[in-house]
Amino acid sequence: MWKIWIVAVAAMMVAGADGARADSLSNSVRADLPSLLYLYHDLHRHPELSGKETRTAALLAEQMGVLGFKVTTGVGGTGVVAVMENGSGPVILLRTDMDALPVSEATGVSYASVEPGVMHACGHDIHMASWIGAARRLSSMKGLWSGTLVMIAQPAEETGSGAKAMLEDGLFTRFPRPEAAIAFHDAADMPAGTIGYSPGNTFANVDSVDILVRGVGGHGAYPHNTRDPVVLAAKIVLALQTIVAREVDPQDAAVITVGRVEGGTKRNVIPSAVKLELTVRSYSPDTREKLLAAIERVARGEAIASGMPEDRMPIVSQAEGPVPATVNTEPLTARVISVFEQRFGDRVKRRPPTMAAEDFGRFRTGDKAGIQSLLFWVGGVSQEKWDAAGGDAAKLPSLHSPLWAPDPEPTIATATEAMTAAALELLKKR
Template identity: 55%
Template sequence: MRHALTALLAAASFSSIASAQDAAPATGPAPAATPQSAIGAAVAKDMDGLMTLYRDLHANPELSEKEVNTAAKLAKRLKALKYDVTEKVGGTGVVAVMKNGSGPVLLIRADMDGLPVVEQTGLEFASKVRTKTPEGVETGVMHACGHDTHMTAFIETAKLLAARKDEWKGTLVMILQPAEEVGRGARLMLEDGLYTRFPKPTDAIAFHDAANLEAGTIGYTPGYALANVDSVDIIVKGLGGHGAYPQTTKDPIVLGARIVTTLQTLISREQDPQDPAVVTVGSFQAGAKHNIIPDEAKLLLTIRSYSDETRAKLIEGIKRIARGEAIAAGVPDDKMPIVTVKDEFTPSTFNPPEFAEKMATVLRGQFPQGRVVKTSAVMGGEDFSRYYRADKSINSFIFWVGGVPADKMAAAQAGQASLPSLHSPFWAPEADKVIATASEAMTVLALDILKKQ
């Protein structure tokens, strides 16, 4: 999950969750299995093999745009299921197509990349992979965002749907996407012809594990579900000199501090409180010695919003405040702050409300009461958004599957423990419940979307 969803998702205010179990009949023979419960039984039968795959993926993560081995091993499984498989789409992406007569075209997506995080879960199959980032920093690599559960459930969903071709009509486009964590993967696949080289979807679904929902609970959000994510750099220029003679300088540290403070008013005084947004200064870099006022300071910001209009307003406000504070400090025109909005950004994720509620109804018909809950939008980002934004006639739906063990959730709710967030080196979801729930949920949604008329 992109950028600061790590803490934001863990702190998000979700609905309270009440677990419920199907009641067994008091007497008489067990009822015949329905098609829905048969899917759950099929997943349960496959769990040993799925957990073997999960542990392998967990122990062997690869960074964004480096998912070569991951893509190859999963493409091999899709080929064995008789999908028409194309590799190296948008870099390391995989597209697997199965045509089964005329009907809707359903895209199902899983993301493949790990994170530059040194794992500290203590799992016996914990990642020991080490590599260098594109910036040359040596690091450990970990599936700290749960993409290993995403891929495992994706493979099971592909298997279940391939085995049930007599229950649906249409086309499946199963995609394994690279580089979600850096916000590029979906764009790269689209630019490489995802909607032109392959059947264009009428519908698209995906899920993400959640670090603040009890394991096996499904959360969904109609409308905006995740935010626009922008990264902004501000170079604050000044005139350096001796710290003992500040009157001879234009101090970029003081100016930078004023900019940081005034930026907070973008949210508190300019933004409608019913339209949430975030402006966070995550880094303030300046100076090298106690008694030297530097020539320059650098601020690194993350900006979160939902609508494109709010996004544009915030970016323009940042530029205005940086320049205005510089003018107030007496900085000459040739030393005005330089504000750079990074080209790569993650657009906000939108679940068309009517379609989201329809999908939630299907899920509630599949799972016991209380396991499907409506959740609040979060300020994290997910580039699954791009598949809908590329064509807003597509019915798009991303949902959450909780991964927190019940005892740890109870302890956290009682104030006796804190929960690790996504991207934490300690995040270890109750993987079997995430995988089983997600596999069953995606299969049931797919069968509903592709149901025979």
């Protein structure tokens, strides 16, 4: 089924190739939209979990091969790197992610997931369809740009590990090193066809911290013969709340959330340990250090106050490496956003940064020299649903919801046009 479709698409590409021009970009995107929707529906029906994106990666690799990209698969697991060299000029990286989530779809769309308990609930299928859309436009407009395109399809964004795996597998050494990396994310709190951006901070730095609260276990009826880690863990959870409230500058952004508490086996047994799992978020490196040090101090201080012996002090550790903040750097951001404003007018909106995470931040910090980066939002809520909610995003399904159903046509059209326009600007012939 793929092959037949790919041949049809290739035929369309050849037919449209000589007519493509930057000023007719939106028309050429619109002409390709039925084919991109077909691809989107297929991706949406067949979601794959983080690190298991084999069908997805094969499909994208085949598409990019048809377009004339030099394709390498299996980079950092299931990652795909597609390179198009087109004369001298800058090297620009365009990124999509590929993974879905362990969510049971409840949207009721005709192209709903056929994989039980797995859904593209974050819209990475929108990213992939638009990434292919941009690749098609750029490959058919080679006369209008000069330089090297490095287009990557990244695995395992949702676990925060895919970008790291691709970098460790030589993304910046085996392939041309980019000067700038660009990506977008669909937005469940903006109407379809709009574009959002935050200059500077966009997604937060994330540390995944574990606290092993140790005690001395025993019978629930004889607490005086034990050192109860359940009560100590409860005190630590509450005391942690004062760090952001009382120690961090109110003008600075920070979050400490205890998302998981694990301990005990039975109501009348005092366990010997309780585990706390935290997500710790910040933007500035100083604030990050302050949060991590305060967590250690609070955990130890509460343990001392509880009379815990020195050899049973809490153990604070990082469950996985920190994910660096995603920062929209200058001069890249101003340059690309001004192109968007010329093209999309008041559909482009500035918005505040969030404390959510994205491992796209790893590409910026992927080598010592640092790489320019920009991640923008593309609204995905159908105008009808947006109007029915009175423009109140809190009344609409969020990303990761089993009900998140972006309006594919305007979302993919806008994202494809924006990604293409950004690349054309950065690679334009001088």
